[in-house]
Amino acid sequence: MHDFTILVVPGAFAASVASTLDILASAATVSERLGLAAPRWRVCGPQPGPVALGHGLQLHVQPIEQSAEDPSCWVIPGIGVSDINLLESRLAEPWTVPFLSALSDHIANGKEIAASCSAVFLLHAAGLLDGRRVTTSWWLAPHLQMLAPGCRVDPDFMVLADHPLTTAGAAFAQTDLMLHLLRRRLSPEIAHAVGKALLLDRRQLQSPFVIPAVLVQGNALISRLIAEIEKSLPELTSVKTLATSVGMSERTLSRHVHKATGHSTRQLIQRVQLHKARALLESGEHSVEAVSALVGYQDPTALRRLMRRLLNATPRQLRQR
The missing domain is CATH 1.10.10.60 (Homeodomain-like)
Structure with missing residues (x-):
């Protein structure tokens, strides 16, 4: 069984994907040294095989296998957009239809999903934000609030947890999101050690940026x-x-x-x-x-x-x- 399922979509922000995997790999290393259980994860996508990230990079992904027995937290790094028009175009691509259905089913099965930056818009498209308090990239926050008036978008925060959703701010808030998830789902000791090893500060606010x-x-x-x-x-x-x-x-x-x-x-x-x-x-x-x-x-x-x-x-x- 896995602790995390990393969902990599076409065009995903390469640095967010890479930092997610590097943080998990570091967590596996430090947990062994601490004598604690190491995180288990898999990397999946809307379609199996190589998925194109930004800047010509590729990553091999497994198909998303839905199961009511899957305990993992699904983690979606930013989808790699630089403006609202591109965001809307990306959300209209064919892969999104089954992907959004899978997100809805995972929540319906009582499981958790975490997303950062523009990926929070996928949660909205899946109908998961009503009544929630969320954050996203600060420059996208007004647009998300307009699209999702039934939720409260608070761009001041770097990470916001409103079970079963956890959301994070702009692209490199993915690192803050992963430390938060490690702290909560594994142990504070592992998260602390990873932060020290990779020189990652614990940031709470986006507002300074x-x-x-x-x-x-x-x-x-x-x-x-x-x-x-x-x-x-x-x-x-x-x-x-x-x-x-x-x-x-x-x-x-x-x-x-x-x-x-x-x-x-x-x-x-x-x-x-x-x-x-x-x-x-x-x-x-x-x-x-x-x-x-x-x-x-x-x-x-x-x-x-x-x-x-x-x-x-x-x-x-x-x-x-």
Whole structure:
């Protein structure tokens, strides 16, 4: 019996697939040294034989064998897309029909599935996200929330577990996902040893990597709001002022902002402040007090709290990067 079934789909992000297999191989090595049971896994795909990954790489996979007796957690690395149009095209390919059915059946049999980055959209296509709290690549999160209003998409987190699903953020969050699965399904000792051996930090948040202007995906309204927020600094604009500037009520504006970004208008303002503050701190040209004033905070303590909550870092740590 297997602990994990790695599902590799055509065009999968090669680094995510490779890191998954390398982490499992490392786990097998360290578990032997620790005197613990080693992970058992198999690599499967929609069709048996060689499957093409990104950049011309190939990997031989077994067919997916469904069984109510299969206890393994199915793990789907990112499907290797760079924009929403390509994502939608990939989800319409012929292999997806039986693949999505297999995902649904595995959950119906009381088993678990884990996915990262764009692969979380496969869970949506299989009808598995309603009522769930999930994450995905931060720049894809608004699109997933639009497609799946019945779930809560939280792009701030690197990994979110909502049994029987576990989801992870952007492509290299696959490493965080695998450490989480090793920790939970095997032992914390194995996960810790693998992290040490491969120099993998335990990261909890995606929010430090979010770029507000990229998050909006060309949304004219949100782009305008971000520009107005940036222009207002250090005299920080208000939600009411932003709503008036675009001819909307605060409530209507909030609906539009949440639909496009997954955040409230106030949270959008904070992320613009935080993005500028981070850039100023990393330049090393300003004190924390000066940066706080430049982004609209009279009290540096408020900026420190925001950074701790959204970046899991202090101003001093950012200045050292």
